[in-house]
Amino acid sequence: KSVKKGFEFTLMVVGESGLGKSTLINSLFLTDLYPERIIPGAAEKIERTVQIEASTVEIEERGVKLRLTVVDTPGYGDAINCRDCFKTIISYIDEQFERYLHDESGLNRRHIIDNRVHCCFYFISPFGHGLKPLDVEFMKAIHNKVNIVPVIAKADTLSLKERERLKKRILDEIEEHGIKIYHLPDAESDEDEDFKEQTRLLKASIPFCVVGSNQLIEAKGKKVRGRLYPWGVVEVENPEHNDFLKLRTMLITHMQDLQEVTQDLHYENFRSERLKRGGRLPSHAYVFLKDFSMPSFQLRRMQEMIARMQAQMQMQMQSGEGDSNAVHGHHV
C-alpha cells in the first residue's frame, strides 16, 4: 500500500554560495533540479536576503514512487551582514509544522500533505579549519526543529589526512557547542552482519566529505561520473575518493527513519510548545487533546478507532440490525 501511495520526502539544503550544494543535489538524484539558475554577482550579494525556493519532483525507480521536495535557501551567508540570515528559514520550517498541525486537527484528514522538512543538509566549507560562527549559530537555532546532516562538499580540495582531521575537528566542535545532529540508529540485533557493518561504517564517516558531478569522464577504460583535472580524475562513486556513495546510502536507507524522527521528535516538540502557547486551532481539535502527555501514536490510534466506530454506527443505523461481529472483530 505504501509503495502504491508513494513516498513523500522534503529535503532542505543550506549553505553559503559556491560550496557545491546544487551540484551535489543533482548528483544524488541524477537529475537537474536547477535548469535555468541565475547566480548573482558580488555587488548584488552585498545586501542579499535569504529566499526559500521549493521544487518538487516525482521520481520513480522500479515501481517505487518518490515525491521529493528540495527546499533551497539561496542568499544564505551572502550578505556582508548575515545577522538576519536564518529568520526566513526558521519561519519556513515552523510554517510547515503549523500547517500540518492544522490539517491533522481538521475533520477531513484523508489527504494531509506532509510538507514538513524531514532532513536538512548543512554544508560546511572545506576551505576552513572547522565550523564558523555562522554555522554554529544556525545549527543551534534549528537543531530542535529538523534533522541536521552536516555535509562537506568539494571534498576534492582535501587530502585524506586533511579530511580526517577536518571531520574530527567538526565533530569536536559540534559536541563542544551542544549541537544536536541526526544520529543514525544502530542496526537491530536481528539484522544481518553486512547491514550491521554498513551501519557502523556510515556512522563512523559522519560528517560526509563528498564530491558531486553529473559529467561523464573517461577513466580506466569506462565512463564514470567525475571531475577531470590535469593530474587525474576524481570519481564521484569511488568510495576511496569520497563519501558520496555513503551519503546516498544513508539518505535512502534512512528516509523512513528521518521521517519518523521528524514526526515523533521535532513535530511533537513543536506541537507541545505550540499548544502550551495557545492560539487558534479548530475547536474540535481540543476534543482529542485533553491529555497533552499522550504519545502521538496512541493518540492517532484512538482517533482511528473512534473514526471506525463512527463508521460502524453509521452502517448499523442503515442496515437496522448491523453485524455485531464487525465491531468485535477489530484489533484495538
Next chain:
Amino acid sequence: RRRAELPRPGNEEKRSLALGGHVGFDSLPDQLVSKSVTQGFSFNILCVGETGIGKSTLMNTLFNTTFETEEASHYESAVRLRPRTYDLQESNVHLKLTIVDAVGFGDQINKDESYRPIVEYIDTQFENYLQEELKIRRSLFNYHDTRIHVCLYFITPTGHSLKSLDLVTMKKLDSKVNIIPIIAKADTISKSELHKFKIKIMSELVSNGVQIYQFPTDDEAVAEINSVMNAHLPFAVVGSTEEVKVGNKLVRARQYPWGVVQVENESHCDFVKLREMLIRVNMEDLREQTHTRHYELYRRCKLEEMGFKDTDPDSQPFSLQETYETKRKEFLGELQRKEEEMRQMFVNKVKETEAELKEKERELHEKFEHLKRIHQEEKKKVEEKRKELDDEMNAFNRRKVAVETLQSQSLQATSQQPLKKDKDKKK
C-alpha cells in the same frame, strides 16, 4: 625684493660629447647595486583572505621556508592585523621581509567593519613614514620602511564570482596599496571552470571600478613577459610544503588518491607565475609604486588636510619653512583665542553665580523682615488680650469685694433683728 632666478633644469640645451678614452663611470650601476646590497632591502606583504584559505602555506611555499604560525581560530570577534618580520638571506642579499596577516577576516557574522582595521593599518604605516620624513633631524636611510608594498588578496574558489566581502574590501584598498588578486586552493577547480571563473572575476573588478596592480609594461626588458602575465590574472595557486616523489624527483606537491598536484608544474597551477612576478621580476616596481603613487597620495591628502598648499594666490612657490611659520602663528593665535574665550566664560559664570547668591540673600532678608513684623503683631495682640483679661479680673475682684461687703452687712443686720425679718418675710 625679488628672489634670484636659479637656472631650472631642462631650460638649457643638452650637448652630447664623445669620450676620448675609458673614464670609468660605467661602473655607476655596479656601485648602486653594491650599495643597495650592503643596505639590504625591505619588503612588506599583506595577506588578506578567509581563515584557512592557505595564506600561511602559500608564504611558506613562496619563500621556501617555514614561518612559524599556529593555526588561526574562526572565532575572532574582529579583524586584527598581525605583522611578523623575518630576516632572510640569499647569496649576499639581505631581505627584511614583513608578512602582515589580517587575522579573523571573513569569520564574523556581521562583516560591515571588516575592512576598517586593514585600511587603518596601511594608513598608520604611511603616517609613520610621513612623520619621519617631516622630522627636522631625520634618518630615512636607516628607517625601517613598514609600508605595505603588495596586498595578496586570496579569493575563495567557489567557481561562481567574488564574494560581497571581497568586492567591498578591495574597493577600499585599491587606492592605498598594490593589489594582486589570487585564487587560493585552486586544485578544486577544473580547467574549463577556472577559465570562466577568471573572466568573471576580472569583469566584476572592472565593472565595479576596482584598480588592481598591473605589471609594468613600459620597461622594454620586462614589457613582454609582464603583459603576458597580466592576462593570466588572477593567478590560480596551490601551496604546499610537503614533498612527493614524482618520477625520480622529490617535488613540492599535494597527494590525492586520484593524482598528485605539483606546485611548480605550470599546467597544474599558476604558482610559478606568481613567484616570477612577485619576487623575481617586479618586487622593486612594487616598492616604487608604493612610494611614488600610494604614499604620495596619502601624503598629499594629509598635508592638504592640514592646510598646506604648493602655491600661494600669486603662484609663487611656498617654502615649507614659511608655511610652517604661518601655521605655527595661526595655531598659537588660535590657542590664545580659545584661552581668552574660556577665561571670559569663567568670569561670566562667576558674575552670574554672584548675582544669584545676592538675589537669594535679599530674598532671605525680606522673609526675615516679614516674619519679624508678623511676630510683633502677634505679640501686640497677645498684650491686648492680656490687658483685657487683667481688666476683667480687676472688675471681677471689685464686684466680689462689693458682694462680700454687702453680705457681711446683711449678716449683721439679720443677726440684730431676726424676728423682724421673719415678720417682714411673712408679710
